[in-house]
Amino acid sequence: MIFDPSDHPYRKTYHLMTSLIVPRPVAWISTVSADGVNNLAPYSYFTGVSSNPPVLAVSIARRRDKPHVKDTLANIRDTGFFAVNSVPVSLGNAMVVTAQDEPPETDEFSLAGLTPISCEKISCPRIKESPAAMECKMLKWVDVGENHPGSSVLILGEILLFHLDDGIMDGDRINLSKLDPLGRLNNNFYTRLSEIFEL
Ligand SMILES: Cc1cc2nc3c(=O)[nH]c(=O)nc-3n(C[C@H](O)[C@H](O)[C@H](O)COP(=O)(O)O)c2cc1C
Structure with a gap:
């Protein structure tokens, strides 16, 4: 079959x-509002784009x-900073709770029973229970589309600092089996690394 997006509703x-861009890693983004309210939400239109400088991209x-x-976008716009926390499979249910559409006054850390801890170089918190986090400074804000439903803002963020729990490391390398990252599929479906092989 052939599918021309201009002939169909964007959904x-x-x-x-x-369904085609799978599995996607989940950026569990923590921010703080200009009023000091902590915020947490998952984003899977997410990838790395450069290693020197270390830069990642997330689409909101x-x-x-x-x-x-x-809220995530408003907070990044207002403060310039965000943290990307890893989502191990064990924290999947908590991650889903933080995806609820809550008003800006709601602190999703409390909602999901997670613990905010201070970052070193940026003002917002990261998730204590997550085994890895990247402290980021917004580099660029790119409007994608014309403010209509389904359009987005692409945020490029420079990684200023990595936090890596000893429990996921083999020496100075991350052991992916220990990290056990959640992968997003379509709808409400997820996956995990079940087999790792070398090509
Ligand atoms: C696993 C997962 C991935 C998501 N990925 C995205 C995404 O890439 N972009 C987006 O705009 N929303 C995404 N969402 C929806 C947001 O998490 C949701 O709209 C959330 O309420 C936003 O919260 P905020 O207003 O606190 O930022 C995702 C939801 C889930 C559960």
Whole structure:
């Protein structure tokens, strides 16, 4: 079959993209608002884009209903900083709780029973229970699309500091079996690394 996105509602295109671009790592993003409220939410339109300088990208969609700007985006815009926390499979249910559409006054750390701890170089907290986190400074903000439903803002963030629990390390290398990262598929489906092989 052939599918031309211009002939269909964007939700269908979204479904195709989130089925073809799989599995996706989940950036569990912690931020703080200008008023000092901690925020936490998962984002899987996420990847690394450069190693020198170390830069990652995350895409934050505009909401269909008001307010269009998600809290994560508003907080990055207002403070310039965010932390990307890893999601091991064991924290999957807590991660889903933090994806609920909550008002800006809600602290999703409390909602999900997670512990905020201070970052070293940036003002927002990271998740104590997560075995790895990257402290990031916003480098660039790129509007993708014309402010209509399904359009996004792409954030490029420079990684200023990595936090790596000893429990996921073999020497100075991350052991992926110990990290046990959650992978996002389509709809409410997820996967984990079940077999690792070399090519
Ligand atoms: C696993 C997962 C991945 C998600 N990925 C994205 C994403 O890449 N972009 C996006 O805009 N929303 C994504 N969402 C939805 C947001 O997490 C959701 O809209 C959340 O309420 C935003 O919270 P905030 O307003 O506190 O930032 C994802 C949800 C889940 C469960």
